[in-house]
Amino acid sequence: MYDPKSLKAEEFISHEEILDTLEYAEQNKENRALIDSILDKARLRKGLTHREASILLACEMPDKIQELYDLAEQIKKDFYGNRIVMFAPLYLSNYCVNGCVYCPYHLKNKHIARKKLTQEEVVREVTALQDMGHKRLAIEAGEDPVNNPLDYILECINTIYSIKHKNGAIRRVNVNIAATTVENYRKLKEAGIGTYILFQETYHKESYEKLHPTGPKHNYAYHTEAMDRAMDGGIDDVGLGVLFGLELYKYEFAGLLMHAEHLEAVHGVGPHTISVPRVKHADDIDPTAFDNGISDDIFAKICACIRVAVPYTGMIISTRESKAVREKVIRLGVSQISGASRTSVGGYCEPEPEDENSEQFDVSDKRTLDEVVHWLMDLGYIPSFCTACYREGRTGDRFMSLCKSGQIQNCCHPNALMTLKEYLIDYASPETREIGEALIKRELENIPKEKVKQIAADNLEKIEAGIRDFRF
Numbered sequence: 352m353y354d355p356k357s358l359k360a361e362e363f364i365s366h367e368e369i370l371d372t373l374e375y376a377e378q379n380k381e382n383r384a385l386i387d388s389i390l391d392k393a394r395l396r397k398g399l400t401h402r403e404a405s406i407l408l409a410c411e412m413p414d415k416i417q418e419l420y421d422l423a424e425q426i427k428k429d430f431y432g433n434r435i436v437m438f439a440p441l442y443l444s445n446y447c448v449n450g451c452v453y454c455p456y457h458l459k460n461k462h463i464a465r466k467k468l469t470q471e472e473v474v475r476e477v478t479a480l481q482d483m484g485h486k487r488l489a490i491e492a493g494e495d496p497v498n499n500p501l502d503y504i505l506e507c508i509n510t511i512y513s514i515k516h517k518n519g520a521i522r523r524v525n526v527n528i529a530a531t532t533v534e535n536y537r538k539l540k541e542a543g544i545g546t547y548i549l550f551q552e553t554y555h556k557e558s559y560e561k562l563h564p565t566g567p568k569h570n571y572a573y574h575t576e577a578m579d580r581a582m583d584g585g586i587d588d589v590g591l592g593v594l595f596g597l598e599l600y601k602y603e604f605a606g607l608l609m610h611a612e613h614l615e616a617v618h619g620v621g622p623h624t625i626s627v628p629r630v631k632h633a634d635d636i637d638p639t640a641f642d643n644g645i646s647d648d649i650f651a652k653i654c655a656c657i658r659v660a661v662p663y664t665g666m667i668i669s670t671r672e673s674k675a676v677r678e679k680v681i682r683l684g685v686s687q688i689s690g691a692s693r694t695s696v697g698g699y700c701e702p703e704p705e706d707e708n709s710e711q712f713d714v715s716d717k718r719t720l721d722e723v724v725h726w727l728m729d730l731g732y733i734p735s736f737c738t739a740c741y742r743e744g745r746t747g748d749r750f751m752s753l754c755k756s757g758q759i760q761n762c763c764h765p766n767a768l769m770t771l772k773e774y775l776i777d778y779a780s781p782e783t784r785e786i787g788e789a790l791i792k793r794e795l796e797n798i799p800k801e802k803v804k805q806i807a808a809d810n811l812e813k814i815e816a817g818i819r820d821f822r823f
């Protein structure tokens with residue numbers, strides 16, 4: 352039944368193959384020679400199969416786990432350097448016709464405040480985000496063909512790109528909306544989106560159907576095959592993810608990597624990003640109702656295993672997680688984080704009244720963007736607001752070929768410094784600007800090509816003089 356090149360969900364995500372993989376991993380979790388050989392393969396930076404990575408995830412030998420963590424940290428540095436890309440989610444509407452039992456947007460929840468942004472409200476929300484310093488958004492909306500038709504999403508994207516406030520501009524909009532048709536994906540591509548993101552929630556078909564009892568999302572195959580339709584529609588950057596805590600994490604991990612293998616086998620390019628959300632408390636939702644929750648240590652191990660198994664992919668962690676957890680997994684492989692997120696509809700422009708609740712989930716990291724930027728720089732990272740690859744056409748296989756060869760850093764490192772410089776001048780507190788200017792001065796010297804270093808230095812001076820939006 353298992354065939355990574357198949358276009359049928361139950362064949363490229365084979366239940367039997369996952370069960371066999373988990374049994375094999377359990378049998379070999381103390382097989383030191385095999386684990387050493389897998390780690391050696393991982394050091395080649397070419398990735399691992401779902402079965403190989405599952406053995407590392409099952410391994411309980413402390414010295415080998417430490418080897419895994421050290422390798423994940425080094426691979427992260429090799430492919431992404433010390434840059435951390437910043438973004439924010441923007442919730443457009445929480446109207447939804449689905450019955451997902453883990454999400455407060457589910458149709459039967461009658462006490463959540465239902466909201467949908469008008470275009471005027473989109474302008475206000477985006478202006479507030481620009482005033483923080485954000486340049487990259489991920490738009491979110493419930494599935495509702497009446498309240499949230501694709502035309503509404505397209506209109507919102509057009510509005511977002513049109514807003515120029517002071518020195519602010521949203522340069523890239525990523526989209527996280529329900530599975531749709533090839534024709535609709537073409538329309539999203541034409542609208543200029545960046546990455547199309549769709550979480551699988553769970554790869555376990557039986558559990559999936561129970562967790563999605565009603566609504567169009569109940570269709571496991573249609574949902575799971577969405578990335579193939581997106582790529583057929585011309586979207587060459589897609590983002591995978593599962594919601595850890597709904598099913599057994601080892602099952603989800605294997606399914607997630609099989610999905611990545613499928614995209615590589617069929618389309619020649621794997622996932623641009625992989626997200627790792629965990630079930631969190633939300634209105635009308637009790638996370639303790641799901642008995643598959645994972646500890647922070649297991650969560651960190653999952654992140655490390657993803658990094659060594661799919662070394663080229665961007666890894667995303669949201670403000671669902673605490674400062675402490677985010678700090679731990681950034682080191683192990685995460686390359687994108689959100690900052691100052693609001694998961695309510697209209698939450699950026701003004702605080703939501705206490706008697707209204709339109710949040711999708713509780714936020715654990717409630718710091719401002721300035722505080723997050725300062726924190727990252729204290730840890731030695733470069734907060735990057737760069738969107739150059741999308742705008743220069745470095746997407747899909749073009750991005751992956753550069754990333755896999757290690758050449759992507761020749762443009763990403765200076766781009767990160769230039770976008771950070773913009774942030775420091777336009778939005779940062781005096782304390783954050785001080786530490787940021789010192790970091791830029793140090794990191795400028797780490798640009799290997801002298802010509803690139805000189806161009807970056809010249810552009811940094813021009814940014815200081817008021818000119819914006821330079822990129823390699």
